[in-house]
Amino acid sequence: MHVAEVNQRLVASPVLRQLSVRSVMERLLLDGATSRASLSRVTGLSKQTISEVMLVLTERGWVKESGMISGGVGRTAVRYEIDATAGFALGLDLGASTLRGVLVDISGTIVAQHELAADGQGGQLPAQAKLLKQILLDAAKAPAERLQIATVATPGVMSPQGRLDLAPNLPGIGELDLAGQLRASLDCQVMFENDVNAAALGEYWEAGENADNHFAFISIGTGVGLGILVDGQLLRGSSLAAGEIGYLPLGGDPFAPQSLEQGALESSIGATGILQRFARLGGSAQTVREIFDRLEAGDSAAEQTIDETARIAALLVLTVTSVIDPDRVVFGGNIGGRSELVRRIADWMPKVQKRPIRVEASSLGPRATVMGAAAMSLGQMHNSLFSTLEVPGRLGLPTLRQ
Amino acid sequence: MHVAEVNQRLVASPVLRQLSVRSVMERLLLDGATSRASLSRVTGLSKQTISEVMLVLTERGWVKESGMISGGVGRTAVRYEIDATAGFALGLDLGASTLRGVLVDISGTIVAQHELAADGQGGQLPAQAKLLKQILLDAAKAPAERLQIATVATPGVMSPQGRLDLAPNLPGIGELDLAGQLRASLDCQVMFENDVNAAALGEYWEAGENADNHFAFISIGTGVGLGILVDGQLLRGSSLAAGEIGYLPLGGDPFAPQSLEQGALESSIGATGILQRFARLGGSAQTVREIFDRLEAGDSAAEQTIDETARIAALLVLTVTSVIDPDRVVFGGNIGGRSELVRRIADWMPKVQKRPIRVEASSLGPRATVMGAAAMSLGQMHNSLFSTLEVPGRLGLPTLRQ
DNA sequence: TTCATTCGTCATGCTTACGAACAAATGGGT
DNA sequence: ACCCATTTGTTCGTAAGCATGACGAATGAA
Incomplete structure (x- = not known):
C-alpha cells in the first residue's frame, strides 16, 4: 500500500520531490555508494524522506x-549506489583524419572507447x-535503448540548418544535412559542439577536483582556436563564435589582405604559418612534426621557428x-600540445606580463575533444533526468525606471 | 485566526513558500501592479496560494x-503593487574628480541622484x-533604516584586506582601510565593484528590454578598461582581473620595457598616449578634450591622432x-564615449573583420558607472530578499572515472 | 549477557498547495 | 427593474511532502 501510494504521488512529480530526488542523486553521483541514514545526514532531509526517494529511484531503475555496510558500531546498513547501467552517454569527435568515440555510464565511468x-x-x-556507436555499445554490453544522448564534436560551427560551416578540413561537408543524418544514424538525442570547446571541457573535466572555475584552452593545429569555461560553463558567445581567434591581430599585420581572409594569428602560428616561417629561415619540411624532430636534433632554424611561434603564442x-x-591556460592540438612549445611559451610570459600565469600542456592530448563531448552528454543527461531547471536561481534586474 | 496561522508558518520560511513568494515578487517587479486573480493565472499558482502569499508580503511591508481595478466585466479586483518605499538601494561612483550617487527604490525607480x-x-x-548618502536619502524622503544596501564603484580593485589597489588617480588611497571606513560611514551592507565593470552593468541595465546576454563595455579615459557581461552576469575572472586590458599587445611593442610597466595598449590609447601622439604629429595640447576641439575645427594633426587612436581601438x-x-561593444569613458571617435572605430572595423559587429557609444555617458553600481545594489537586494539561491540550478559534472 | 549505538520503519502532525464550491461584485441585455 | 454571465476572492476539504519521535532490529563493545 505504501508503494502504491508513492507511485500515485509521483505521477506529477511535484517541485519539492524533484528537489529531494536531485539532492540525493547529486550526493550519490559525487560521493558514490552510501546508506540511507548517511544520505539523510548529508542532505539534511529526514530519513523518512530519503527512504521514499530511494524507493522511487530504485523503482525507476536509477x-x-x-550489499551491506558493516564493521562499525550499530546496525548494518543497506548500501545504495547508482545503477551505472541505467543510462549511457556518448561522445564523438569527428575529426578530419580520425573519428573517436567514448561511452560513459551514468556515474561518469568510461565504459568503452574506440577510434x-x-x-x-x-x-x-x-x-x-553509427558503426562507432555500435562498436562502443557492444564493447560495453550496453543495450542500445539505454543510450540516452550523444554529443558530436566537429570542427567549425553547426548552423541552425544542420549544416557544418567553417570546416575546411572536411571538404564538401557544408552541403550535407549533417545534423539530420547524424540524428538518424545515432537514434538518440544528439547535441553538437565545436571541437575546441569540447576539448576545453574535456581538459576541465579531466582536472577533476582541482578544476578551476575559469579556464581557457588554446588549440594550435591546422588552425587555432580557443575554448573558455566560466563558472564551469562553456562560453559560446552571441553568435556561437566565442574563441574564434584566428583573426586576432597578433603575429602579422591585421590590415593586410591575407589577414582579412585567413586571419593574422592563424597565418602566423597555424601549421601553414609555422611551415612558412621555417622555410623563410632556410629550413624545409613538409609537416610541423618534422620541425619538432629537427628541433630535438639541435637544428637552429627549427629552434628559431618554434621560439618565434612561442613568442606569438605568449602574446x-x-x-x-x-x-x-x-x-x-592549457594548450592542446597537434602543435599546441607539444611540451617543447609550451615550455617556451611559459618562458616568454614574464617578458610581457608581470602577473604570473599558469601555462600548461594538455594532459589528454588528442583525446581531449572526445572526452569533452562525452562530458557534455553526461552533464546534459544528468540535468535532464534529475535537475530542476524550471526553478530559477537568480532574479533578473527589473526594468529601469527613471 | 487565519492571520495568526500564516504568521506561525512563516517563521521557518520553507523552500516551497519561498519559491511561491519569489514567483509573485518577480511578476510584480516585472509587470507592475495587478490583482491576485491575475497573478494566479500568470504564475500558475492557485488563487488562494496567491492570497496567502500576498497576506505575508503585505504584513512584511513589501x-x-x-486601489481597485474596475471597468471590465465582473467583480472589481483589489490591485496590489510593490511598496516602493519598503527598501532602497544605493549606488556610488567614487571617481577621481567627482563623486556620484544614485538612490533607487525597490521597484527599480530612480528616486534621487546627486554629485x-x-x-x-x-x-x-x-x-x-556619508554626506552624499544623506543628501540622497533626504531628497527622496527615505528613512535611513530603509537603506538596505550600497554598492561602491571605484577605480582599481578592492583587495580582500579592504584596501584599494591599482588606483593611481586616487593618491594615497592604498594606505587606508577604505572598505571598513565606507562600511562604517554608510551604515548598511556595502559591496565594492570596479568602476568599468559597474559601467558595463549600467549600460546593460539602461538598454532594458533590448539587453543582450553577451555584452562588452570598453572604457577609454586616463586608462583603458573592459567590462564583460555573460548571460547578464559580470565576468570578473579568477583573480578579479578580467577586463584589465591595459597590457594588451596592441598599438605598441609589447616587449618594450615601458609596455611591461604601463601596458602597451594603455600607453597607446590612454589619455597620455593620445597626447603624445598628437605632440609627435606637431600639435600641442594639455588635454584630449582640446584635441577633439581641434578636430572639430578641421586640424589635420588632430584628425590623424584621433584616426590612429580609432585604428588601434578597432583592433x-x-x-x-x-x-x-x-x-x-559599447564605448565609454571621457574619451571612449566621444561619438567622433566611435564613428571612426566603426569605420575601421570592416578592414579587420568581415563579420559585422555593432560598435556604439555609451548612452549614459559619465553616469554609466553610478547607474551600474545602483543596479548591482538593486539586484543584490532583490536576490537577498526574494531569491532562492540555496536551490541550485544545474548539476555539476561528476568525477571522471576511467 | 548487557548496553549503547546505528539503521530503518511506522505513526503522527504540520505545512503547503490545489480544486471545488460559494459569496460578492459588476456590467450588459431584456 | 431584473436576470445572468463573468470575474474576484474566500472557505473548506483533500492530497502531497516532510519532520519528528517512538520503536524494532541489528551489531559491536564492555
Missing part, C-alpha cells in the same frame, strides 16, 4: 541496492558514426588573460 | 494594496560618501569579439 580512421569522404560520416596568452582572467 | 566634487584628499572619501574590438563574441 539506483540499486549494493576509427576517417575514410575521407565527408558523406560517410553518419555511417561511420595570445597575454590577450586571453587580459580579457577573461582564467586561472590557467 | 507589497501594498493600491559632489571630490575634495582631492582620498582620506575624505568616507565622509563625502581592440577585434580582440574582444574574437575572444568572447559579444552582441555589441
Whole structure:
C-alpha cells in the first residue's frame, strides 16, 4: 500500500520531490555508494524522506541496492549506489583524419572507447558514426535503448540548418544535412559542439577536483582556436563564435589582405604559418612534426621557428588573460600540445606580463575533444533526468525606471 | 485566526513558500501592479496560494494594496503593487574628480541622484560618501533604516584586506582601510565593484528590454578598461582581473620595457598616449578634450591622432569579439564615449573583420558607472530578499572515472 | 549477557498547495 | 427593474511532502 501510494504521488512529480530526488542523486553521483541514514545526514532531509526517494529511484531503475555496510558500531546498513547501467552517454569527435568515440555510464565511468580512421569522404560520416556507436555499445554490453544522448564534436560551427560551416578540413561537408543524418544514424538525442570547446571541457573535466572555475584552452593545429569555461560553463558567445581567434591581430599585420581572409594569428602560428616561417629561415619540411624532430636534433632554424611561434603564442596568452582572467591556460592540438612549445611559451610570459600565469600542456592530448563531448552528454543527461531547471536561481534586474 | 496561522508558518520560511513568494515578487517587479486573480493565472499558482502569499508580503511591508481595478466585466479586483518605499538601494561612483550617487527604490525607480566634487584628499572619501548618502536619502524622503544596501564603484580593485589597489588617480588611497571606513560611514551592507565593470552593468541595465546576454563595455579615459557581461552576469575572472586590458599587445611593442610597466595598449590609447601622439604629429595640447576641439575645427594633426587612436581601438574590438563574441561593444569613458571617435572605430572595423559587429557609444555617458553600481545594489537586494539561491540550478559534472 | 549505538520503519502532525464550491461584485441585455 | 454571465476572492476539504519521535532490529563493545 505504501508503494502504491508513492507511485500515485509521483505521477506529477511535484517541485519539492524533484528537489529531494536531485539532492540525493547529486550526493550519490559525487560521493558514490552510501546508506540511507548517511544520505539523510548529508542532505539534511529526514530519513523518512530519503527512504521514499530511494524507493522511487530504485523503482525507476536509477539506483540499486549494493550489499551491506558493516564493521562499525550499530546496525548494518543497506548500501545504495547508482545503477551505472541505467543510462549511457556518448561522445564523438569527428575529426578530419580520425573519428573517436567514448561511452560513459551514468556515474561518469568510461565504459568503452574506440577510434576509427576517417575514410575521407565527408558523406560517410553518419555511417561511420553509427558503426562507432555500435562498436562502443557492444564493447560495453550496453543495450542500445539505454543510450540516452550523444554529443558530436566537429570542427567549425553547426548552423541552425544542420549544416557544418567553417570546416575546411572536411571538404564538401557544408552541403550535407549533417545534423539530420547524424540524428538518424545515432537514434538518440544528439547535441553538437565545436571541437575546441569540447576539448576545453574535456581538459576541465579531466582536472577533476582541482578544476578551476575559469579556464581557457588554446588549440594550435591546422588552425587555432580557443575554448573558455566560466563558472564551469562553456562560453559560446552571441553568435556561437566565442574563441574564434584566428583573426586576432597578433603575429602579422591585421590590415593586410591575407589577414582579412585567413586571419593574422592563424597565418602566423597555424601549421601553414609555422611551415612558412621555417622555410623563410632556410629550413624545409613538409609537416610541423618534422620541425619538432629537427628541433630535438639541435637544428637552429627549427629552434628559431618554434621560439618565434612561442613568442606569438605568449602574446595570445597575454590577450586571453587580459580579457577573461582564467586561472590557467592549457594548450592542446597537434602543435599546441607539444611540451617543447609550451615550455617556451611559459618562458616568454614574464617578458610581457608581470602577473604570473599558469601555462600548461594538455594532459589528454588528442583525446581531449572526445572526452569533452562525452562530458557534455553526461552533464546534459544528468540535468535532464534529475535537475530542476524550471526553478530559477537568480532574479533578473527589473526594468529601469527613471 | 487565519492571520495568526500564516504568521506561525512563516517563521521557518520553507523552500516551497519561498519559491511561491519569489514567483509573485518577480511578476510584480516585472509587470507592475495587478490583482491576485491575475497573478494566479500568470504564475500558475492557485488563487488562494496567491492570497496567502500576498497576506505575508503585505504584513512584511513589501507589497501594498493600491486601489481597485474596475471597468471590465465582473467583480472589481483589489490591485496590489510593490511598496516602493519598503527598501532602497544605493549606488556610488567614487571617481577621481567627482563623486556620484544614485538612490533607487525597490521597484527599480530612480528616486534621487546627486554629485559632489571630490575634495582631492582620498582620506575624505568616507565622509563625502556619508554626506552624499544623506543628501540622497533626504531628497527622496527615505528613512535611513530603509537603506538596505550600497554598492561602491571605484577605480582599481578592492583587495580582500579592504584596501584599494591599482588606483593611481586616487593618491594615497592604498594606505587606508577604505572598505571598513565606507562600511562604517554608510551604515548598511556595502559591496565594492570596479568602476568599468559597474559601467558595463549600467549600460546593460539602461538598454532594458533590448539587453543582450553577451555584452562588452570598453572604457577609454586616463586608462583603458573592459567590462564583460555573460548571460547578464559580470565576468570578473579568477583573480578579479578580467577586463584589465591595459597590457594588451596592441598599438605598441609589447616587449618594450615601458609596455611591461604601463601596458602597451594603455600607453597607446590612454589619455597620455593620445597626447603624445598628437605632440609627435606637431600639435600641442594639455588635454584630449582640446584635441577633439581641434578636430572639430578641421586640424589635420588632430584628425590623424584621433584616426590612429580609432585604428588601434578597432583592433581592440577585434580582440574582444574574437575572444568572447559579444552582441555589441559599447564605448565609454571621457574619451571612449566621444561619438567622433566611435564613428571612426566603426569605420575601421570592416578592414579587420568581415563579420559585422555593432560598435556604439555609451548612452549614459559619465553616469554609466553610478547607474551600474545602483543596479548591482538593486539586484543584490532583490536576490537577498526574494531569491532562492540555496536551490541550485544545474548539476555539476561528476568525477571522471576511467 | 548487557548496553549503547546505528539503521530503518511506522505513526503522527504540520505545512503547503490545489480544486471545488460559494459569496460578492459588476456590467450588459431584456 | 431584473436576470445572468463573468470575474474576484474566500472557505473548506483533500492530497502531497516532510519532520519528528517512538520503536524494532541489528551489531559491536564492555
